[in-house]
Every structure is written in structure tokens, then in C-alpha cells.
Amino acid sequence: MSEAILQIRNLSKSYFHKQPVLHDVSLDVKPEEILIIIGPSGAGKSTLMRCINHLITPSSGHIYFKGLDIPSLHGNQMRACRRRIGMVFQEFNLVERLTVLENLLIGRLGYMKPLDAFLQRYAAEDIDAAEALLTRLGLREFALKRADNLSGGQRQRVGIGRALMQNPELLLVDEPTSSLDPKTSVEVMEIMAELARERHIPVLVNMHDVNLARRFADRIVGMREGRIVFDGKKEELTNDTLAKIYGGDSWMH
Amino acid sequence: MDALTRRVLKTQEPVPTGGMEKVRRFFRFYGVQILLFLFVVYVLFALSRLGISPKRISEGFTQGKVFLSRLFPPDFITRWDDIRHDMLESLEIAVVASIIGILLSLPLGLLGARNLMPSVVTWPVRLFISLARAFNPIIIGIIFVKAVGFGPLAGLLTLSVASVGFIGKLFIEAVEEISMKQVEAVRASGASFLSVIRFGVLPQVSARFIGFGMYQFDSNLRNSTTLGIVGAGGIGGTLFAAYQRFDYRIVCAIVLLIIGLIILDEYVSERVRRVFQ
């Protein structure tokens, strides 16, 4: 078995005393795998994602990313680590008033000198890379349009492009399809899986949609009330385990 | 049976028995009337306190005719050099104070926003801004005149402070309304703090900031024409001097020029706003 890219050990997070959102979570992400976390709303999936990127500081536990313990990082070290991890958001989180190109280039901010960034002096290689990505994403013609002109599916593809511009060693994808219709959801997942595999980037996704998860996952993890209740190949995901994850089974029929 | 009970009966509801209930019903029916009555009483009281009476007003109007006749025709010529110099000074004070005010408001606005900064930072910033806003520029002007002496410097400092009070507050509000999702995405890319502000925050507020600046310039121009009354530079000084010498025709000329300047400014700023939208 190959060495894990990301090792989460005994991670807990609580905002209020004795009401943990994450409860002693341990999880490994292996190279080049697409790992999808499923579970009902409020299971702690998003919190887990944000802890990995240190947008939230966990209450206890460790997250080892290629030897770095993320929760212990600060300042420049933390930012240097963040730029190695790309993130895709549920509601896209594009900077609406900037162009599509600039939104992609935000992925390079972690690499740029502050003054260059401030004056919008982007490197020509970065723009070329963005152009190549936009072409792959089918958004080349929108490059200089403002992000708020795009449809949901297009926006999410910009979100994926932005994350990939970071040249990430890990991709975190938070509910990528919750704001999209079923057809667009599949398209977005397809292009993301394709680009990630090409670049050999492991992907950690969380979503509600069990069918979509079955279709794209190499491995599935089920979470409920801040704990991991299932971890296995997608073939092992039976109706019984689903009932255990989501509670009850009336929703399946 | 009293009128109130009759009206209550008409509503088909049980007649109140408890004392409190009676009082509540009384207010429900007569609340507006009571308020109006109290209001009229207050107005009469205030009028008598201030010694305002119809006689006083009518006397004033006779006096007013005399005054008006002494205002016209306006005299632009006698003090033209002073007037021109001081009008320009007012304009210049407004320009510089607006620029300084805007430059200071930018960092203060970011520091005062509760969604970006911890309360240790926002609290003093917000206190300063509300202090700067609470006082009429004339009052701030009096204090600065005492501190730095008569002249345009006092006016400049005054309007800079007033601008910070106004734009600072609006800017804080604008920053507090932004979508934090966009900020989170920029943070997640590993961007530095400056870049987060530049790409996550500023694009969301910059369009409004220009409007605030324009508005503040209008306001500063108006105020810079009166600050001279307390000795803080600009046309107000010449105006007040002429007034105290009873040179009402010069006063009239100056006021007409001020009105002209402000109408011109409103026209220009309307145009500029349209360009930026």
C-alpha cells in the first residue's frame, strides 16, 4: 500500500462546549484516489474540509499533509501550505466583479509577490496556463467576461479552474453540485475527475448525492453526527450502510 | 355608560374588568389622539419658551422687507479680489480635505469592519469615527482654530476629520455587507492578507467607494464655504466680515456666488457619477 498524502488523526472540533461537530475523526487519503464523503447535512463534512485547509482551527487532533501538521502552522507557513491544497466550494465563491481570467489567477496569488499581486502584474506563464485550462473547461470565450455573467455550471468550472491553477497536491471539493441541476452536476464532476486524474491529484469530495458518489468515487466514506460510520469501496456501500449513514430507509424507496 | 365603554361594547368583545386591561384598551383607542395632544402641548410649550409669537413674526416681516431692499443690488466689485481669493481657497480646502479624508478612511474602514477584524481593533476605530461624525464641522473647526490658529489649515484639518467620520462609517458598513464566501475562496488559495483584501474585499466595495468620495466632496465644499465664519479659512470669513460691517450688498454677492458654485458642483458630480456607473 502506498503512503497516504493526507493523514487525519483523532480530529475533533466543537464550537460550543460538549457539542462536537467533529468527533475523533481519523482518515487517510491515498495518492491519486477520488475519495467521496457522504452524509446528511450537519454531519460535519464541510467542517472537516475547512479544517484541512486551516480555514477553521480544530479543537484537537492532527492533520498530516506530506509530513506537515496543518493545525500547528501559522502565517507564511500556513499560506504556503494552503496554496498546495486546492479548494472548490459549494456556492462557487467566485469574486463576482472580477473577470473569469482574474478569478483563475487568484489561484496564483499564493505564489506571487504581494506588490505584483496588488498591481495585477500577472506572469505571462500564469496567463498561458489559465488559457489552457479555460480551453479545457470550455470557457475560453468567457475569459474576459465578468464572473457574475456566468451560469451555475460555468461558475463551478471556473471554481475548479481556480483550484487547479494552484498546481495543488490535493483537491478539496465541498458540495460541488448542491447548487447545480442533475445534468450539469454530472458534467462538472466528469471534467473535474478527468482533470484530476490527468494531473495525478488526489481528490477529497463531500456531497449528499449517493448516486453521484457511486459513479465517481474510488472510495466512499460515510459520516454521521461528526463520526465516520463507513469507510470502504463503493461496491461495499449497501442499503444497510446507507440507512446507518442517513438514518431510516424510507427515503430510499 | 361612558364613551369608551360604549366603543368597547361595539367591538363585541367582553367589557374589560381588570384595571390594567382598561388602561390598555384606553390607549388602544385613543393612543394616536393622546400622542397628537401631547405633541400640540409640546409645540405650544416650546413656542412660549423660545418667545415666538405671531407679533414677533409679523414684526420680523416688516424688518425683512427693509433687509431685502438693502441686499440688492449685489456688489461684486468692491471686494472682488478678496472674494475671488477666498472662493478659491474654499474650493482648495474642499479638494485637499476630501483626498486626505478618503485616504484615511480606506484603512480605517477596513480596520473597523467587524467581519474582518477582532473587536480589539474595531472598537477604538469605530469610537473615533463616531466621535468625528457626531460634531458639526463648525464645532470641530472652532477647536482646530484654537489649536492651530486662524486660517485655512484649521479648515483643512476640520474637513479631513469630518470626512473620515462620514466616509469611514459608510465604508465600514459596505465592508460589513460583503460576501465572506468570496473572501474565503481567496484565503483558501494561500493568498497573503494584502491580497485577500485586494482580491476578496475591494472588488466588492470599490464601486460604492467612488460614490462615497463624490458625496463627501459635495458636502466638504458646502462646509468649506461657511467654516470661515469661525476663522477656519475660505469665503465664509469675507462673508462674515461684510455682514458685521452691514455691507449687505457684498453679503448678497457672496451668497449668490456660493449658490452658483454649489449648483455647478452638483451638475458636475452628477455627470461624473454617470461616467462611473
Place this chain on the structure above:
Amino acid sequence: MSENLAKEWKNHVGPKRALKTVFYAIIIAALVVSLRNIEIIPEFLKDTPEQLMDLFRRMWPIDVKFLWGFVAPSILETIHIATLGTIATLIITFPLAVLGSKNIVRNEGIRYVMKFIFVASRSVNSLIWALFYVAVFGPGPVAGVMAIMSRSIGFVGKLLSEAIEESSRNQIEAVISVGAPPVSVFLKGFWPQIRPSFLSIALLRWDINIRETAVLGIVGAGGIGLLLESAIDVFHWPGVAAILLSIFVVVLLAEFLVTNLRKKVI
């Protein structure tokens, strides 16, 4: 699209950047020209923080006796002036605003006259209005009330006619259609639509007027400004502090009151 994106991007930001540079250049030029003419004496500017600190030090401790004996009555007078001025404004401005509204008065001439009155009123600062009225009525609160009124007509008139122009014809027609007399048409079809904005504008202006009245005394038009000026003239700094503090408190209270009342009105 044969051009590459880097070039397109340059063409995209180039003109914007040029425009911005011109804009900043104009501002810097205006700044330089202005600063040259204003003749700031560097020693004075350098001295400012120290002078200010010195002033504030002399203000402490504030004069409590003065606060209750002189400041409180004077503050009350200020509030009276602001309130009466606002009421007078509302009474006078309501008909003017109706006459200035597009949907009620078709005659453009009348509307232009109204617009002119509003603009003239707003263009003259309340302190200058006060100078005029002090010349007419003599020093005292009467001049203050008149000044506040003259200054507020433009603000209230402009906002109120905008509100009237937004009122819907349908609701008025509904009341007319049941055969109601004109007074009822006004009270039931028109007024309910205007009331929230009317009250809200009145409250806003009252808040502004409280601040403005605080300085009218400087030219003799009543209120706390007169006391402030005399306290400063005799260098009674603890008294000045008492006045400033009371103005601050009144302004904050007025703002608090207005914000909460407006929420109820709307």
C-alpha cells in the same frame, strides 16, 4: 480567436489602467495646486497634535456645575429650535412637494418653480440662513427656527416629491371609484401610501437639524452654540468640555431614537 489570452488581457486592462492613471494624475495635480495655494505653515502643522492634547488636558475635569446650570437649559433650547424648525418645515413643505410632483401637477412651470425653491434652500448653509434671519428678527431662537426651516425645505421637499411620485395611481382610483369626496380620497387613497416615507423623512431631517442647531448660536441664532462660543472666548475649557459632551450625548440619543422609530414606521 487566434490571439492568445495574454495579449487579449493586455488589451483588456490597458485602457482601464490608462484611464485610472489619468484619474489619479488629475487628483494629484489638484492636490498639489491646492496645497501650494493654501500656504500651510509647517511649524503650525507639526504643532497640531501637541496643541490639541494641551486643549484636551485643560478640559479635564469637566465643569459639572456649569453643565447643570447653563448647559442643560441651553441644550433644551437647542432641541426646541430643531423640533419647531422641523415641524414648520413639514407644514410648509408638504403642499410645495405636492405641487412639485410629476404625477399630480402636469404644469411644468409650477414644478420648475418648486424645484428652484428646493435647490435654493439646500444650496445655502443653515449658518448663512441664520445670518439673514438674525439681521431680520434680531438675535435669538426665532432666527434659529427660521434658519432651520429655510434650510430643511429643500431636503424634505426633494425627498417628499420623490415619494409622492412613487405613489400608485391605482389605489387612489380605487377610492375615487367608490364615490368618496376629495378629502377622503386624500386620507384613504393617498396619505397611507405617503405616510411611511413622510414620517421617515421627518425623523431623518430632525436628526440632521439637531446637529445643525448646535452651531447656530455662533451667529446669535439661539441654542447651545452661543454658550460654546462664549465659553471658548473666556477660555473656560472645563465648560467647553461639558458642552461638547452634552452635544455628543444628545446627538447619539437622537440618532438612536430616529433609527429605532424609523424601523417602527416603515
